Amino acid sequence: MKTKRSDLAREFIENALFRIEENMRMLQKSLDFLKEEEVWKRPNETSNSVGNILVHLRGNITQYILAGLGGAEDLRERDAEFAVQGGLSKRELMEQIHALMQEVKSALKNLSDEQLTNYYKVQGFDLSGAGIVLHVVEHFSYHTGQIAFWTKS
Template sequence: MNNASTFREELVKNIFYRLDENLRMIRIAFAQITEEEIWLKPNPTLNSIGNLILHLCGNLTQYGISSLSGASDDRVRDLEFSTESGLLKQELLDKLETTVNQVKATIIQVSDERLIQIKEVQGYQFSGIGNTIHLVEHFSYHTGQIAFWVKMLKSKDLGFYSNVDLNKRNKKE
């Protein structure tokens, strides 16, 4: 195996791990809330969990599918934030999982040349690698917001890492 394929495989493996890890945490958060709570807003200037899921789907599609595959960019970003109802928890979760799976399929198929090609997305100029870094960090950012809002609603820890010793130190090389 050459270094390029090793690098690509490691990059893709870690991108997929982070996408799946965010989905895992969102599933745990969703299990704690009611249908009504999905559309509640902490205050008028913040977004509901439903809005955040729609926003994640739009962002993942724009950065992870359209920019990498060359597919049409049909995102209507304002609708992600103005929607106030109409989708159930499971529908939102299904939409997010489908979008993540489509992003993963796109990443698997994208060429190395496209990963280093500069593409404009939302007025920013980044390579395909830059766009994948953005979509992972953006997904994590909003996953944290969802977790925080659910913790506030329920006054309890969500136990994302209850079976992991997070105090474990790195092994010395």
């Protein structure tokens, strides 16, 4: 059954999907520049590694889209995302992000106008479905930019 969606909602979702794909492309390009040992290196004690940022993105996107918008159980442990200091390779991190984004894209493609305008509680915030999608795309882009900057330094 095809999801009933207005032209504005369709355009919004198509652009969100495009931005997700662009971020995935840039993440892969950035990680290709890093040596394996650089993925978990922290520039200083108060900064996060590329690995931490990717683990954090997985947690955030899962919480907002799959749990918040999709109704899955929210199992996120945000602080743990920044405590991880290794254990996953570049390939494994990208495979996890890629698999998650396949789920996210599927969820977004099936959102109705009603789901985009309904409100959901995520991380203590009341956000519309559109607000959740906007947050995820913006947050993903922000951290993708950090990773791109890191790899060019």
